[in-house]
Amino acid sequence: MNWYGARSVYHFGVNSEGLNIFEERVVCIRAESFKEAHSKARKEAEEYAESNGFDMHPEQVCYKQDGDKLIKNYEVWSELFQSKLSLEFFYQERYLNYLYVPEQP
Structure with a gap:
């Protein structure tokens, strides 16, 4: 038996400004x-x-682990991307532009 990391994306909800909230899990x-x-x-x-009560995106990606047992610092997920953007701008575009900030009551 092998270990796999499996990524799914969900529609988590909508905030008070009407922005969609997504979970990558x-x-x-x-x-x-x-x-x-x-x-x-x-x-x-x-x-x-x-x-x-979430909607799930139908595409799911699996990643086969290297076969070692799950231990401290074990890599659970790794995915490669390509872009003309620098590391700083790629990170900004993929993660920070859409960062979820919980609303304060």
């Missing part, structure tokens, strides 16, 4: 194959979405 799955990992991860993601 990675879970660990133990499976014999990518096919089984996707199946288990999809089931887990659907249950998570249903139990929280």
